[in-house]
Amino acid sequence: MNPKTDIKISEDILKKTSRCKKNFSCLSGEISTLCKVEFCIEDKIHFIRCVTTMPCSYKIPFGYSYVCICPVRKELHNRYKI
Numbered sequence: 001m002n003p004k005t006d007i008k009i010s011e012d013i014l015k016k017t018s019r020c021k022k023n024f025s026c027l028s029g030e031i032s033t034l035c036k037v038e039f040c041i042e043d044k045i046h047f048i049r050c051v052t053t054m055p056c057s058y059k060i061p062f063g064y065s066y067v068c069i070c071p072v073r074k075e076l077h078n079r080y081k082i
Contacts, residue, residue: 007082009075016071019057026073031082035059035068043078 009027017024026034035048035056048068050059058070068074076082 007076007080009072013071013075017058020070020072021055021057024072026070026076034076034082035066035073037068037073037077038065040077043074046074046077048073 007027014024033051035050037046038049039047046068047062047065048059050056050066056070058068058073060067060069
């Protein structure tokens, strides 16, 4: 899959992602830089394993794990299984 041509994120979801401090790097095509979704509940709650220690406005601690609430990241997982 060529991310630049095959992945489509709606303007609505992009607007909801107003706190992104990473300049939407998840849409660059560099999949290795994305936090890994380890477990997902009903496409709503996404438990992640972060690949960097960089602060993120959408990463919420949950016990010994983290939950991602980033609309774009959730869409990438739910729609494209990335």
